[in-house]
Structures are given as structure tokens and as C-alpha cells.
Amino acid sequence: MKFKIDFKNSRTMTFFIGSVVILFILNIFYGITLNIMIAVSLGFFISFALLSYLYEKNVAQKLRLEILNKEIRIYKNQEDSIRIKITQEGIMPILGGKISLSAGDDIRFVNDISTGIRQHTVTAITFTVMPKSSIIIEVPFTGYSRGVSKIVKAEINIxxxxxFNTLDLKQTGRPDHEIIVYPDRYAVHNEGMENQMIQGSFMQQNALFSDPLRPTGTRNYLPEDSMRAIHWKASAKTGELQTRLYEKTxxxxxxxxxxxxxxxSYAPPKNIEETFEKITFITGRATEAGIPYKIITNMVMMDNRTFFKLDEGEGKLHFKHTLETLARINTVTYTLSFERLLRYVQLHEELSTHVIFTGIADTSISADLSILKTKGANVFQLNEYGITPFKADSSEGGRT
Incomplete structure (x- = not known):
């Protein structure tokens, strides 16, 4: 982190220096004899002013601040801390210094002292660092909402x-770190979705974690096998647990x-943050099941005029990219209609076996989703009730 010096004069110190200068001039030009106390005081204040000048010119010259954990990733409502290393390479100590930090409100400092500052959280820490040494201070915070936060303002008061003067250092340049707050995968409203997504909760052709499979036989059960894969009749006949074997089609x-x-309206849905948390949950389950997936939004990338998307992938690394993608989505941005997105998918995207969409399905959206169904995709809707098979002919005009 880089800082610039903002020196503030003290009125008290200015008064003392002015008094010393006046006494000094009167003694030289008018021959005023100063008593011993005034002479001692004069020498004292001259020494004091000289030391003060040397201190303010040198104390910050070799002062270094560095954020050690430049990339912090946490889920919403989790706690972590920013670790800041303060190094004084010079010969001047800093006693009772104070560092003030202001960050975006996607996080909340534990000792937040913000007073009505919009979209910011503020804290202050007192520190002491001796010459030729360094200290590490930790600034605890909590993930408050999905998004990306940075320290946007930092000031050091020495x-x-x-x-009686104060020396202030103010941060310059762009932040070299970021704090990414992921959507809460384990939010309370996600608990009810678990039973919806296990094998057999829907019809075989629609189940999210099922695929048309042909049984090819059984083998002895292994500890890493799923309990749902146990063939109970074969196990009863052999007296040992048997696992079904399938051939994927x-x-x-x-x-x-x-x-x-x-x-x-063009505004984001009121429950969009809850939707992001549900998507975090289902993509986590897809990762555990080894299912590849991709994400497409109707947010438009201004540089190439295409829809913002995460290409298809699978595994833990892809899930990490998913979390970062969801954290970085700006809901207050330029978007196109959902119908436009669906038509883009029909024309330019390789259709997946399962399509999951969010939001309300009115008549026109239902018509486009029905086209995806006729092409062989199993279509699901993610809404406030969880994740359910989409029915275009529902009595509510597709709002299921």
C-alpha cells in the first residue's frame, strides 16, 4: 500500500515557536537580558522544535505497510481477518499510531465505527512499532453480503x-487486494432442497441426479459406494452387500x-440474492455428483456484446470458478430480456440434458422453454419453493 504525507500544524506548537522567535529577536537586536529560566526555556523550545522537525521529516520515509492475505475468499456470514504487516525500517519509533480503514459494505468489520457512511464499513486500530522492526495486526470482519470488497480508504495518524503536531498518511493508488464473499451455500432456505434433489425424488426421466442407465449386474459393495446403489435383493441372496453396476447410455x-x-421491470428480482444462494447449493451438489454444468445470465458484457456466462466444466476447480462468478455478478447492470437469452440458447448453445432456469415463466418465456423440452432437454424451475420440473401447461401460465 502506498501513502502520501499530509502534515498538519498544531496551533499550540505554532504559538510556542512564534514566542521563541520573538524572544530570540529581542535578545539579538535590542539587547534584552534574559534571566536563566527564560534562557533555559528558549534552548528547550529550540531543541524541541528541531527534534520535532527531524521526526516529521524522517518517521514516515521508511514506513512500509503490506496486506499479507491479498486474496480472501469466504462464504456469506463467515468470519475472517485482514492481516496487515507494518514495518518501520527507519530509526524513528511510532508510539500510539492509529490506522483507519474503510471498505465496501459487502463485509462488516467486527469493530465497526461507521456513523451513517453509506456503503462502507469503517474501523480503527492503534499500534506501536519500534525502529528496525515490524508488527502484524489483524482486522477481523464478517462476510455481510455476496460481492467483492476492497479497502477503499486507509489513513495512518502518527x-x-x-x-503537538500530527502527521497523517493517506492511501494513494488502487487497492492490490480483494475480498470475495460467496453466496451462502448452507443458508436455511437451502435445507429443503436436499430431499428434492436426491435420486428418485422425481420421475426417472426427470431426476436431476439420474440418467437412463442399463443394469449390467452386481459386485461386492465397497466403502466408497453410495448406499442408494446397493442391490438389496442380491445382497439378501448372497449374504453380503452387493452394489448395482450400470452402463451409461x-x-x-x-x-x-x-x-x-x-x-x-428492468430491476433485479427481490429474491435474487436467495436465488444465488440456491444456485450455489445445487452447483455444489452437482460437483459432488460429478455432473458438468454451465451458467448463462441475461447480463450483457459491454466489451463484446455477448451474454455473461461460465463455460461448461466440472470438479472442485470449476465450482470455485462458479463461486467467484456468482460473487462478481452485478445485479444492477445492463440486461436483455430473458426471452432473448432463451433464443440465443436455442441458436448458439449446445443443449444440455437438463436446463434449470430462475425467475417467473410468463407466456412467452414458457413458449421458449417448451421448445427446449421438444428438443429433448429436461427443464426445471428454481423458485422460492426449491427446484421443480417445469410444466408449460400449468394452470398458472407456466409459473411453477
Missing amino acids: PQIFG TKITWMILINLRSEN
Whole structure:
């Protein structure tokens, strides 16, 4: 972190220096004889002013601040801390210094002292660092909401040891770190989705974690096998647990389509943050099941005029990219209609076996989703009730 010096004069120190100068002039030009106390005081203040000048010129010259954990990734409501190393390479100590930090409100400092400052959290820490040494201070915080936060303002206040002045250092340049707050995968409203997503909760052709499979036989059960794969009749006959063996006929893939528009306006849906948390949950389950997936939103990338998307992938690394993608999505941005996104998918995207969409499905959206169904995709809707098979002919005009 880089800082610039902002020196502030003290009125008290200015008064003392002015008094010393006046006494000095009167003694030289008018021959005024000073008594011993005044002479001692004069020498004292001259020495004090000289030391104060040397201190303020040198104390910050070799002062270094560095954020040690430049990339912090946490889930919403988790706690962590920013670790800051303060090094004084010079010969001047800093006694009772104070560092003030201001960051975006996607996090909340534990000792937050912000007073009505919009979209910021503020804290202050007192520190002391001796010459040729360093200290590490930790600034605890909590992930408050999905998003990306940075320290946008940092100031260091150094009190004068030999005077009444203050030396302030203000941060310059762009931040060289970031704090990414992921959506809460384990939010309370996600608990009810677990039973919806296990094998057999829907019809075989629609189940998110099922695929048309042909049984080829059984083998002895292994500890890493799923309990749902146990063939209980074969186990009863042999007296040992037997696991079903299947031959895959197709490969399951997911396409998750996120609608960032409300039903009747360009604003994001009121429950969009809850939607992100549910997507975090289901993509985590897809990762555990080894299912590849991709995410497409109706947010438009201004540089190439294409829809913002995460390409298809699988595994833990892909899930990490998913979390970062969801954290970085700006809901207040330029979007196109969800119908436009669906038509783009029809024309330009390789159709996945399972399509999961968010938001309300009105008549026109239902018609486009029905086209995906006729092409062989199993279509699901992610809404406040969880994740359910989409029915275009529902009595609510597709709002299921």
C-alpha cells in the first residue's frame, strides 16, 4: 500500500515557536537580558522544535505497510481477518499510531465505527512499532453480503513525540487486494432442497441426479459406494452387500439460466440474492455428483456484446470458478430480456440434458422453454419453493 504525507500544524506548537522567535529577536537586536529560566526555556523550545522537525521529516520515509492475505475468499456470514504487516525500517519509533480503514459494505468489520457512511464499513486500530522492526495486526470482519470488497480508504495518524503536531498518511493508488464473499451455500432456505434433489425424488426421466442407465449386474459393495446403489435383493441372496453396476447410455449435463430481471421491470428480482444462494447449493451438489454444468445470465458484457456466462466444466476447480462468478455478478447492470437469452440458447448453445432456469415463466418465456423440452432437454424451475420440473401447461401460465 502506498501513502502520501499530509502534515498538519498544531496551533499550540505554532504559538510556542512564534514566542521563541520573538524572544530570540529581542535578545539579538535590542539587547534584552534574559534571566536563566527564560534562557533555559528558549534552548528547550529550540531543541524541541528541531527534534520535532527531524521526526516529521524522517518517521514516515521508511514506513512500509503490506496486506499479507491479498486474496480472501469466504462464504456469506463467515468470519475472517485482514492481516496487515507494518514495518518501520527507519530509526524513528511510532508510539500510539492509529490506522483507519474503510471498505465496501459487502463485509462488516467486527469493530465497526461507521456513523451513517453509506456503503462502507469503517474501523480503527492503534499500534506501536519500534525502529528496525515490524508488527502484524489483524482486522477481523464478517462476510455481510455476496460481492467483492476492497479497502477503499486507509489513513495512518502518527502523533508527534517531540511536539503537538500530527502527521497523517493517506492511501494513494488502487487497492492490490480483494475480498470475495460467496453466496451462502448452507443458508436455511437451502435445507429443503436436499430431499428434492436426491435420486428418485422425481420421475426417472426427470431426476436431476439420474440418467437412463442399463443394469449390467452386481459386485461386492465397497466403502466408497453410495448406499442408494446397493442391490438389496442380491445382497439378501448372497449374504453380503452387493452394489448395482450400470452402463451409461448418455451423459448428464446442466445448463443454468439466470434471469436478472423482474417480471415487470428492468430491476433485479427481490429474491435474487436467495436465488444465488440456491444456485450455489445445487452447483455444489452437482460437483459432488460429478455432473458438468454451465451458467448463462441475461447480463450483457459491454466489451463484446455477448451474454455473461461460465463455460461448461466440472470438479472442485470449476465450482470455485462458479463461486467467484456468482460473487462478481452485478445485479444492477445492463440486461436483455430473458426471452432473448432463451433464443440465443436455442441458436448458439449446445443443449444440455437438463436446463434449470430462475425467475417467473410468463407466456412467452414458457413458449421458449417448451421448445427446449421438444428438443429433448429436461427443464426445471428454481423458485422460492426449491427446484421443480417445469410444466408449460400449468394452470398458472407456466409459473411453477
